[in-house]
Amino acid sequence: MRLTYSCVISVGLAAVGLSSAHAADDLTQPIVADLIQPAFDTLAHETAALADVAATSCHDATASDTALAEAYGRAFDAWITASIWRFGPTETDSRAFSLSFWPDNRGKIGKTVGALLRSEDTGILAADEFAQFSIAGKGFYALDYLMFDTQAQTLGSASYRCALVGAMTTDIAATATAIDADWSTGFAEQLSPPSARYQSQDEVRQELFKTLTTGLQVDEDLRLGRPLGSFDKPRPRRAEAWRSARSLRHLTLSLEALKPLAQSLAVGAPNLQDKLTRAFDKALRRAKALEDPQFAGVSDPASRFRVEALKQEVADIRALVAAELGPRLGVAAGFNALDGD
Amino acid sequence: MTTRRGFLGGLMAAGLTPRASWADVGLPDFVTAGLEPNGQYILAGLSRSGEVLFRHPLPGRGHAASAHPLRPEVIAFARRPGRFADVLDCRTGRQIARITPPEGLHFYGHGCFSEDGSRLFTTENDYENARGVIGIWDSATYRRIGSFSSGDIGPHDILRHPDGYLVVANGGIETHPESGRTPLNLPTMRSSLAYLSFDGALLEHVALPTDLRLNSIRHLALAPDGTVGFAMQWQGDLGDVVPIVGLHRRGTAPRLLAEDDPRLRNLNGYGGSIAFAPDGETVAVSSPRGDRVQIMDVHSAEMTQEHNLADVCGLATAGAGWVATTGLGQVLSLSPEQARPITTGATAWDNHLIPVG
The missing domain is CATH 1.20.1420.20 (M75 peptidase, HXXE motif)
Structure with a gap:
C-alpha cells in the first residue's frame, strides 16, 4: 500500500528502554497533566x-x-x-x-x-x-x-x-x-500500569508514541496528501474543512499539539529534543508562510510545489521520530504494519 | 520422566515406529513465521499455551504455511517475491524438503493440500507474463507436476473447500521482482475470488462492484457451513473508508460487512488475517496498520467488538474464539468479549497463524 516509512529499517523489538533516571511515570504524568487533560x-x-x-x-x-x-x-x-x-x-x-x-x-x-x-x-x-x-x-x-x-x-x-x-x-x-x-475520573489512572487497560509501562509508551506517529501520519497523508492527490489529478475538494477555509489552520493546530508530545517523549535526550523542536518549527514556519488556507494551490503547478514542500517537512518529522525517538522508547513498531501483504 | 522425544526414540530403537500422524501427542497446535531478535527468520511451532515447540530457520522472511491433512508435516512459504518453501516434520521441526518454483515464477506466500494429501497447490506469479498461476506438486516427492491459471492477476491466499474445489483470492495487483512490491497496474486493477476445480477449470469468478475495484481480496477463511470469508487491502487513497471484510457463497453476490460502522476507519484500509469463530457466527479480521482485531456478526453484518492490539496480524480459530499473534511477540487468546495475553517473547510473529493437526 501507499504507506511509506522509508527510514524504518530496523524492527526495534529489543527492549531498549529508558534509563532508570527517567522512569515511565515521569514520562507519562506530565503528558497527561499538561497536555491531555487541558x-x-x-x-x-x-x-x-x-x-x-x-x-x-x-x-x-x-x-x-x-x-x-x-x-x-x-x-x-x-x-x-x-x-x-x-x-x-x-x-x-x-x-x-x-x-x-x-x-x-x-x-x-x-x-x-x-x-x-x-x-x-x-x-x-x-x-x-x-x-x-x-x-x-x-x-x-x-x-x-x-x-x-x-x-x-x-x-x-x-x-x-x-x-x-x-x-x-x-x-x-x-x-x-x-x-x-x-x-x-479514572482513565488517567489507567496510564499507571498495571491497570485494566495497560499491562506495562511499555504498553503506555507504545500508546503515546503511536499517538505521535498517527498524528503525523494524518497530517501528511490525509490533511496534505488527500488534497494533493497526484500532479495530474489534484483534489482540492478533499482538503479538510475547505468550505470554511480551515484546512491549513487544522494542519498548524495539529503540529502545534504534536510538538510538545514529541518533546515530552524525548525527555532526558536534549539533543533529540532540539532536533524535534527544529523539525516541527521548520514545518510550522513553512505552514505559516503558505497563505493558502484551503490548499486551493494544489491545482496550480506554480503553487502546488509549496504544498508538496510542506508535506515533505512533515515527512521529515516522521522520519526523525521513527529513526531516533522510536528506538529510544523501545517501541519502534511495525513488523506486520510495514509488511503490506 | 519420559519425554515424548525419548519415548519416540525408544520406539524407533525397538523397531516399533508407528506411522506418524497428527494424532501423535506433543505436536504443535499452530505454526507461524517469525523474526528472531538476531535477525534470523524462522518458522515456529506453537502450542495452544503459547509455548514454542520448534524453531526452524528459514532462508528469508516467511509468510504463511499449510498443514498436510494426514501426515504431521507443514510447508512454510516464503513471503513474496520469495522462491522457497520448506517442508517440515512437525514432531521435530526437521526439514524434509525444500521446493523452488520454475524459472520466471515466485511464490505469493500461501498454498494448500488436496483432501487426500497427495497434491500441494501453491499461488505463484508468472511475472514476465503478469499471469497468476497455481503450481501443482506431488506431496510424496515434493516434485512439481504441473500448473494452471489462477483465473486472474496476483493470486495470494488459497484454500481447499470441503465441497471439492479450490478457492483463490486473486489480489489483482501486478508486481515484478525488478520493481519490488510496487503495484504496476492500479489504473486497470480488479481483484477477484476464483473458484477452481483441482485440474484448473474456472468454476466461478466473483468481482466486487467497480467502485471497489482497488480493494484487493487477499486472505480467506472458511466457516463451518462452507461460507467463504475474505479480507481485503485497499489500494486507493489513504483515508477512504471502504469495507474490509466480505462473505461469499457460490452462486450469490458477496456480502460486505460493517460497511456503515465508523470504526471501520480504525483498520486503515487493511485487513491482515481473517478467521471465523468456531461456531461460524462471527468472523474476526486483524489489522496491524490499525492495531485492531474487529469482530463482525455474519448474520447482521454488524461489528460487534474491537480489540486494540499493537501490531496484531496472526489470527486462528481456536478455543472459544481465536488465538492472535503480534509483531511484538505476544500470543493472545481472543473471545468476542475480551483479549487475554497468553505469552510474550522476543520473537516477532509474522502475518499468519496457521492451525495444524
Whole structure:
C-alpha cells in the first residue's frame, strides 16, 4: 500500500528502554497533566460555549452568522488540538467519530445533512433522539457543511437551521463533556500500569508514541496528501474543512499539539529534543508562510510545489521520530504494519 | 520422566515406529513465521499455551504455511517475491524438503493440500507474463507436476473447500521482482475470488462492484457451513473508508460487512488475517496498520467488538474464539468479549497463524 516509512529499517523489538533516571511515570504524568487533560477541558468548555451561542444567538446558521461562526471556530480549534489523543475515552461509543466524520469519501455528510434541511424533520431534534442519529449528520464536519457549503446555506428555513445547529452543538458538547469526564475520573489512572487497560509501562509508551506517529501520519497523508492527490489529478475538494477555509489552520493546530508530545517523549535526550523542536518549527514556519488556507494551490503547478514542500517537512518529522525517538522508547513498531501483504 | 522425544526414540530403537500422524501427542497446535531478535527468520511451532515447540530457520522472511491433512508435516512459504518453501516434520521441526518454483515464477506466500494429501497447490506469479498461476506438486516427492491459471492477476491466499474445489483470492495487483512490491497496474486493477476445480477449470469468478475495484481480496477463511470469508487491502487513497471484510457463497453476490460502522476507519484500509469463530457466527479480521482485531456478526453484518492490539496480524480459530499473534511477540487468546495475553517473547510473529493437526 501507499504507506511509506522509508527510514524504518530496523524492527526495534529489543527492549531498549529508558534509563532508570527517567522512569515511565515521569514520562507519562506530565503528558497527561499538561497536555491531555487541558486539551479536553478546553474542548468541553468551548463546545459548551458553542451550544450556548447556538441556543441564544443563532440567526440563520450560515457563514455570515458571525457570533455562531466565531464560537464554532473556537470549538473546532479545540477539537483539532484534542483530536490527536485517540485512545481510551475518545474511543468509547465511537465518540471521536461522532465529533469527527472525516474523511468522507462517499459524501455521506452532504446527503445526510442535505436531507434533513430539505425535509425539516423535527423528530430528530430532541437531544436523546439526535444522540441516536447517523454519525454522518453529527459533529464538526456536518456543522461545517451546514454552515459553509454554498448550496447547503440556501436550504431550510432559518428557524429550522438554527434548531438543527442547536441539536448538533448540544450533541457535540455532551460528547466532549463525556470524554473530559472520563479522563478526569479514572482513565488517567489507567496510564499507571498495571491497570485494566495497560499491562506495562511499555504498553503506555507504545500508546503515546503511536499517538505521535498517527498524528503525523494524518497530517501528511490525509490533511496534505488527500488534497494533493497526484500532479495530474489534484483534489482540492478533499482538503479538510475547505468550505470554511480551515484546512491549513487544522494542519498548524495539529503540529502545534504534536510538538510538545514529541518533546515530552524525548525527555532526558536534549539533543533529540532540539532536533524535534527544529523539525516541527521548520514545518510550522513553512505552514505559516503558505497563505493558502484551503490548499486551493494544489491545482496550480506554480503553487502546488509549496504544498508538496510542506508535506515533505512533515515527512521529515516522521522520519526523525521513527529513526531516533522510536528506538529510544523501545517501541519502534511495525513488523506486520510495514509488511503490506 | 519420559519425554515424548525419548519415548519416540525408544520406539524407533525397538523397531516399533508407528506411522506418524497428527494424532501423535506433543505436536504443535499452530505454526507461524517469525523474526528472531538476531535477525534470523524462522518458522515456529506453537502450542495452544503459547509455548514454542520448534524453531526452524528459514532462508528469508516467511509468510504463511499449510498443514498436510494426514501426515504431521507443514510447508512454510516464503513471503513474496520469495522462491522457497520448506517442508517440515512437525514432531521435530526437521526439514524434509525444500521446493523452488520454475524459472520466471515466485511464490505469493500461501498454498494448500488436496483432501487426500497427495497434491500441494501453491499461488505463484508468472511475472514476465503478469499471469497468476497455481503450481501443482506431488506431496510424496515434493516434485512439481504441473500448473494452471489462477483465473486472474496476483493470486495470494488459497484454500481447499470441503465441497471439492479450490478457492483463490486473486489480489489483482501486478508486481515484478525488478520493481519490488510496487503495484504496476492500479489504473486497470480488479481483484477477484476464483473458484477452481483441482485440474484448473474456472468454476466461478466473483468481482466486487467497480467502485471497489482497488480493494484487493487477499486472505480467506472458511466457516463451518462452507461460507467463504475474505479480507481485503485497499489500494486507493489513504483515508477512504471502504469495507474490509466480505462473505461469499457460490452462486450469490458477496456480502460486505460493517460497511456503515465508523470504526471501520480504525483498520486503515487493511485487513491482515481473517478467521471465523468456531461456531461460524462471527468472523474476526486483524489489522496491524490499525492495531485492531474487529469482530463482525455474519448474520447482521454488524461489528460487534474491537480489540486494540499493537501490531496484531496472526489470527486462528481456536478455543472459544481465536488465538492472535503480534509483531511484538505476544500470543493472545481472543473471545468476542475480551483479549487475554497468553505469552510474550522476543520473537516477532509474522502475518499468519496457521492451525495444524
